[in-house]
Amino acid sequence: MKALVLAGGSGTRLRPITHTSAKQLVPVANKPVLFYGLEAIAEAGITDVGLVVGDTHAEIEAAVGDGSAFGLRVTYLRQEAPLGLAHGVLIARDYLGDEDFVMYLGDNFVVGGITALVDRFARERPAAQIMLTKVADPSQFGVAELDAEGRVIGLEEKPVHPKSDLALVGVYLFGPAVHEAVARLKPSRRGELEITDAIQELIEDGLRVDSSQISGYWKDTGNVTDMLEVNRLVLESVEPRVHGSVDEASELVGRVVVEAGAVVERSRLVGPAIIGAGARILDSYVGPFTSIGAACVVTGSEIEYSIVLPRASIAGVGRIESSLIGHDVEVTPSPNTPRAHRLILGDHSKVQIG
Numbered sequence: 001m002k003a004l005v006l007a008g009g010s011g012t013r014l015r016p017i018t019h020t021s022a023k024q025l026v027p028v029a030n031k032p033v034l035f036y037g038l039e040a041i042a043e044a045g046i047t048d049v050g051l052v053v054g055d056t057h058a059e060i061e062a063a064v065g066d067g068s069a070f071g072l073r074v075t076y077l078r079q080e081a082p083l084g085l086a087h088g089v090l091i092a093r094d095y096l097g098d099e100d101f102v103m104y105l106g107d108n109f110v111v112g113g114i115t116a117l118v119d120r121f122a123r124e125r126p127a128a129q130i131m132l133t134k135v136a137d138p139s140q141f142g143v144a145e146l147d148a149e150g151r152v153i154g155l156e157e158k159p160v161h162p163k164s165d166l167a168l169v170g171v172y173l174f175g176p177a178v179h180e181a182v183a184r185l186k187p188s189r190r191g192e193l194e195i196t197d198a199i200q201e202l203i204e205d206g207l208r209v210d211s212s213q214i215s216g217y218w219k220d221t222g223n224v225t226d227m228l229e230v231n232r233l234v235l236e237s238v239e240p241r242v243h244g245s246v247d248e249a250s251e252l253v254g255r256v257v258v259e260a261g262a263v264v265e266r267s268r269l270v271g272p273a274i275i276g277a278g279a280r281i282l283d284s285y286v287g288p289f290t291s292i293g294a295a296c297v298v299t300g301s302e303i304e305y306s307i308v309l310p311r312a313s314i315a316g317v318g319r320i321e322s323s324l325i326g327h328d329v330e331v332t333p334s335p336n337t338p339r340a341h342r343l344i345l346g347d348h349s350k351v352q353i354g
Helices: 033-043 057-064 085-091 115-124 178-183 195-204 224-235
Strands: 002-007 048-053 073-078 101-105 108-110 128-134 142-146 152-157 166-174 209-213 218-220 251-253 256-258 263-265 268-270 273-275 280-282 290-292 297-299 302-304 313-315 330-333 350-353
Touching: 002 033, 002 085, 033 057, 033 101, 033 108, 048 057, 057 073, 073 085, 085 101, 085 178, 085 195, 101 115, 108 166, 115 128, 115 166, 115 209, 128 195, 152 195, 152 209, 166 195, 178 195, 195 209, 224 290, 251 256, 256 268, 268 273, 290 302
Parallel strands: 002 048, 002 101, 048 073, 128 209, 251 268, 256 273, 263 280, 273 290, 280 297, 297 313, 313 330, 330 350
Antiparallel strands: 101 166, 108 218, 128 166, 142 152, 142 166
């Protein structure tokens, strides 16, 4: 079995961060979301990965390399534009050949991995197997309709009148029959080749499509709220460790990670939280569910439930909450500072808080 990882999307819901960064490389707990998916693929025993990339290909290729760091062999497949999930399958036809494959959306986060899903597919041999989860607003997702035995009998992409509350999670398994289905597709009203339409083709061809409801946790990290929630979830499981320098005037409470080269002085850190390599936390408070990236500087400030990307600087700011702050950002105070701020800042921003 091979894996097809889709990382060609533009990330419009994470702008301005994604004006200058690939959305799949935005970190949770100081590790890019994409890396969690690659690790799950490797843990499932898959070694060959086709990575579909678009305009941000150079950044993704620099981060992932040849895949050997994950125990994988990565082949990059260029997509001229994000024209739908099924378009990713279409351009990967030669790479995939007639092998079974798992398709994994590079900005999705699945707790518990995909090993059990891959094993079930190999054992039961359906034409396709999908993962489902119940959602509050199914009109924003691909939605599945099941029969009394739990087999998939219909699929719709972002339906106006959903037939169920079961949304497709961003992990799919396919046999080679899907390629004929994809080849017959026409663009949807969104102008994309929809993977839901391809699976519907399989159903109409009389082929078996199985499903399972996810028992763990899943998030599409396509917006800031979900990014922060996934960051919270991952930090919940970190084990405390201190490889950097923490002075006697500082206090670490709970599960706090201080990476090598980081310096904490005269500060209070309440976990779960992570301080990246080479970061400096001076005269500050870092609260729960906060990830401070490598080489950041936080001085005379308070921050919690936030993600700060590498090399950002936060100085003299009373309090920051529920924020996503990009690479090389500078945040400084101005007069009449309110007690809390909520920020979504793109890379290289310079912000004065007023």
